[in-house]
Amino acid sequence: xxxxxxxxxxxxxxxxxxxxxxxxxxxxxxxxxxxxxxxxxxxxxxxxxxxxxxxxxxxxxxxxxxxxxxxxxxxxxxxxxxxxxxxxxxxxxxxxxxxxxxxxxxxxxxxxxxxxxxxxxxxxxxxxxxxxxxxxxxxxxxxxxxxxxxxxxxxxxxxxxxxxxxxxxxxxxxxxxxxxxxxxxxxxxxxxxxxxxxxxxxxxxxxxxxxxxxxxxxxxxxxxxxxxxxxxxxxxxxxxxxxxxxxxxxxxxxxxxxxxxxxxxxxxxxxxxxxxxxxxxxxxxxxxxxxxxxxxxxxxxxxxxxxxxxxxxxxxxxxxxxxxxxxxxxxxxxxxxxxxxxxxxx
Numbered sequence: 001x002x003x004x005x006x007x008x009x010x011x012x013x014x015x016x017x018x019x020x021x022x023x024x025x026x027x028x029x030x031x032x033x034x035x036x037x038x039x040x041x042x043x044x045x046x047x048x049x050x051x052x053x054x055x056x057x058x059x060x061x062x063x064x065x066x067x068x069x070x071x072x073x074x075x076x077x078x079x080x081x082x083x084x085x086x087x088x089x090x091x092x093x094x095x096x097x098x099x100x101x102x103x104x105x106x107x108x109x110x111x112x113x114x115x116x117x118x119x120x121x122x123x124x125x126x127x128x129x130x131x132x133x134x135x136x137x138x139x140x141x142x143x144x145x146x147x148x149x150x151x152x153x154x155x156x157x158x159x160x161x162x163x164x165x166x167x168x169x170x171x172x173x174x175x176x177x178x179x180x181x182x183x184x185x186x187x188x189x190x191x192x193x194x195x196x197x198x199x200x201x202x203x204x205x206x207x208x209x210x211x212x213x214x215x216x217x218x219x220x221x222x223x224x225x226x227x228x229x230x231x232x233x234x235x236x237x238x239x240x241x242x243x244x245x246x247x248x249x250x251x252x253x254x255x256x257x258x259x260x261x262x263x264x265x266x267x268x269x270x271x272x273x274x275x276x277x278x279x280x281x282x283x284x285x286x287x288x289x290x291x292x293x294x295x296x297x298x299x300x301x302x303x304x305x306x307x308x309x310x311x312x313x314x315x316x317x318x319x320x321x322x323x324x325x326x327x328x329x330x331x332x333x334x335x336x337x338x339x340x341x342x343x344x345x346x
Contacts, residue, residue: 021048021088022192022224023072023110028085030064030071038081041067043248049192054218054225056239056256058232058271064248065228066115069194072226073112074102090191107138111185113195113214117177121169127180128155128165134184154183157220158213175206179213186217193218194226199234207231211238232275236260241325244268250319254326264328 026046031038042064049055057065070076072087074094087094089109094102106112114120122130128151135147152162158179169177178198185193198214199207211234218225227239235242235256242259244252244267252265263269317331 022051022053022090023049023226024086024088025068025072026086026088028068028071028087029083030067030076031081031083033079038083040083041080041248042071044084045245045248045250047243047250047253049224049226051224052219052222053241054215054227054239056235056242057226057228057245058230058235058242059245060271061230063245065245066196068245069112069196069226069228072194073106073110104138107134107185107188107190109190110192110194111188111190113178113181113185113193113198115197115200117174117181118169120181121177123169126166126168127172131155131165131180131184131187134187138188150187154187155180157186158183158217159209173206174202175210178202178210182210182214182217186221189221190223191221192224192226193221194228196228197230198227199229199231207234232260232272244271249329251329252327253319254328255324258324258326264322264326265330 025048027044028042028046029040029044030042031040033039045064045068047055057068059065067076067080071082071085072094074082074087076082082095085095089105092105092109094105094110097105121127125133128148131151131154132147135150141147148165151165155162155164160176160179160183164172164176164180169180172180182198193214195214199210202210214225214227215238227235229235239256241254242252242256243250244259244265246267252259252263252268259268260272263272317329319327319329321327
């Protein structure tokens with residue numbers, strides 16, 4: 001973990017500064033031990049999430065998506081190490097505050113909805129008691145009757161009956177458990193929600209219901225949402241912008257319609273081609289990719305580029321803006337039409 005620098009007292013519930021993003025990640029780098037030294041799992045990425053925006057983060061398994069979420073929340077544990085970067089939530093750098101301040105910021109400013117609800121919930125506590133714990137960890141306990149009504153209101157906000165508060169996690173379906181996690185995450189009206197594959201391991205009908213519940217909760221709070229996942233179809237329906245991650249780096253970021261309608265980076269196109277299509281039942285568009293290069297200065301695609309572009313040894317491409325806030329980390333851009341270079345911040 002980065003050693004805190006300038007620590008100041010933090011008000012856990014300030015309003016956003018005018019024009020400021022809810023979340024701003026700058027030059028975030030996370031590494032783990034590997035052969036020959038430490039290996040960057042998140043390699044100097046940067047992005048913003050605007051107020052009220054839903055940003056999707058997609059990529060193959062091992063690309064660094066969940067590690068990014070854990071680093072934002074300062075949940076990376078040894079031997080993992082956050083080597084550099086800033087994670088600013090409404091003006092406060094989460095990597096620079098002490099543990100006490102961080103505990104006050106979690107749940108109030110930023111809340112996490114985990115991938116595995118069964119593992120996230122305490123199996124020997126009733127669902128309502130777990131929501132109460134999240135509330136009383138940050139607020140005075142107050143009247144028990146008032147807390148019970150508050151829990152019932154939270155459950156109702158995610159379309160669950162009041163009696164769910166008296167049930168244990170194993171008595172609930174996967175979709176119900178995920179809704180309980182959403183209720184817990186929204187209990188203290190956070191400004192930013194981070195959801196790590198919240199609909200994984202659910203059937204398609206329940207996926208849709210949980211996704212709609214999550215979006216409704218985000219809008220009700222007026223919050224921002226960072227949605228991490230593999231399901232491109234779900235991302236297409238839920239997010240405002242899409243960020244594509246490959247080997248710890250962002251390779252393409254842009255409005256969801258632009259990225260789906262005209263994907264530019266070779267990896268983005270290959271990722272979308274991997275989705276089965278009734279128009280391509282034999283999967284002729286699909287292809288395999290080589291391992292990412294160990295040298296961080298090299299192009300992530302290199303000799304595998306289907307545009308006849310960067311050779312494997314070329315210097316790491318910077319982000320190009322090809323118009324309309326559509327950014328691509330590719331030496332070719334869209335036919336070389338990049339009109340500017342960026343330092344990797346999207």
